[in-house]
Amino acid sequence: MIEWLAEPWTHAFMQRAFAVAVMSAVVCVAVGAFVVLRGMAFIGDAVAHAVFPGVAVGFVLHVNLTLSGAVAGVATALAIVLISQTRRLKEDTVIGIFWAAAFGLGIVVVSTQESYTGDLASFLFGQILALGDEDVALVGAVGAVLVAATFLLRRQLVAVSLDRETARASGLPVLALDIALYVMVTVAIVIALQAVGNILVLALLVTPAAAARLVTDRLGPMVLAGCAVAAFGAVAGLYLSFYYDLAAGGLIVLVITGVFLLAWLLAPRHGLVARWTRRRTAARA
Numbered sequence: 273m274i275e276w277l278a279e280p281w282t283h284a285f286m287q288r289a290f291a292v293a294v295m296s297a298v299v300c301v302a303v304g305a306f307v308v309l310r311g312m313a314f315i316g317d318a319v320a321h322a323v324f325p326g327v328a329v330g331f332v333l334h335v336n337l338t339l340s341g342a343v344a345g346v347a348t349a350l351a352i353v354l355i356s357q358t359r360r361l362k363e364d365t366v367i368g369i370f371w372a373a374a375f376g377l378g379i380v381v382v383s384t385q386e387s388y389t390g391d392l393a394s395f396l397f398g399q400i401l402a403l404g405d406e407d408v409a410l411v412g413a414v415g416a417v418l419v420a421a422t423f424l425l426r427r428q429l430v431a432v433s434l435d436r437e438t439a440r441a442s443g444l445p446v447l448a449l450d451i452a453l454y455v456m457v458t459v460a461i462v463i464a465l466q467a468v469g470n471i472l473v474l475a476l477l478v479t480p481a482a483a484a485r486l487v488t489d490r491l492g493p494m495v496l497a498g499c500a501v502a503a504f505g506a507v508a509g510l511y512l513s514f515y516y517d518l519a520a521g522g523l524i525v526l527v528i529t530g531v532f533l534l535a536w537l538l539a540p541r542h543g544l545v546a547r548w549t550r551r552r553t554a555a556r557a
Contacts, residue, residue, distance in 0.1 A: 296476065297505065299411075300464050301499045303456050305481045313477075315454065316477040318352065318370055323462060342459065346459075349455060398472070399469075400468075418463075425449065431444060483535040501531050501532075506524050509526070
């Protein structure tokens with residue numbers, strides 16, 4: 273058993289994969305907690321798709337794919353938050369418009385190339401087993417800044433998430449906080465793309481925080497529980513990938529989703545079993 277657990281750690285590429293996967297997972301939960309609290313999971317999918325045309329343009333122009341993707345994601349996030357200030361349009365409507373437009377632009381840009389390449393495909397599906405030391409350092413540095421930012425803004429972000437009008441009346445800069453949250457979501461998605469890819473990154477952003485939300489009503493414990501779920505999913509998914517030669521990103525997402533389903537069933541207060549037990553007890557009474 274000890275040899276089974278230790279074997280992946282003897283390989284440098286697995287050590288880097290474990291480091292990036294866990295750091296990306298923790299960063300995504302730190303931001304994803306506010307995404308779940310605000311009920312804006314769709315923005316994660318929209319920004320992930322907004323990154324895609326930036327990556328495609330970066331590939332065509334032969335520039336850094338992560339940088340070009342980040343620029344496209346931040347630009348789209350800013351456009352969404354500014355246009356959604358219009359009271360005539362709801363936030364999910366604006367997100368849907370830019371989600372479709374960004375993905376359409378990415379498809380058009382990709383269609384100008386004769387064939388898909390490994391670089392572009394790795395951005396779509398993740399390349400966690402092919403990362404270098406510089407990738408680990410970049411994720412660690414950017415992730416630390418992002419976690420610090422969410423910690424400093426946590427009270428204001430909670431206030432805006434729970435009641436925007438009351439927050440605005442109390443003098444909070446709602447628009448600036450919206451922009452800050454959207455940008456943080458974009459950055460978290462960009463650094464997590466290397467772990468699970470463009471297609472699966474929404475799961476890393478939302479699912480661990482959603483599982484934690486079923487277990488606790490407080491933000492602090494929710495973030496800690498979500499980080500534990502995400503880190504466990506990252507490590508377990510990489511172990512399964514190493515021993516069964518399957519896609520690491522997909523396995524990470526499946527393990528995290530499995531934990532979410534367990535929380536949905538067994539959470540002490542909000543789980544399906546607990547609700548069924550309460551209804552059965554009330555019926556007997």
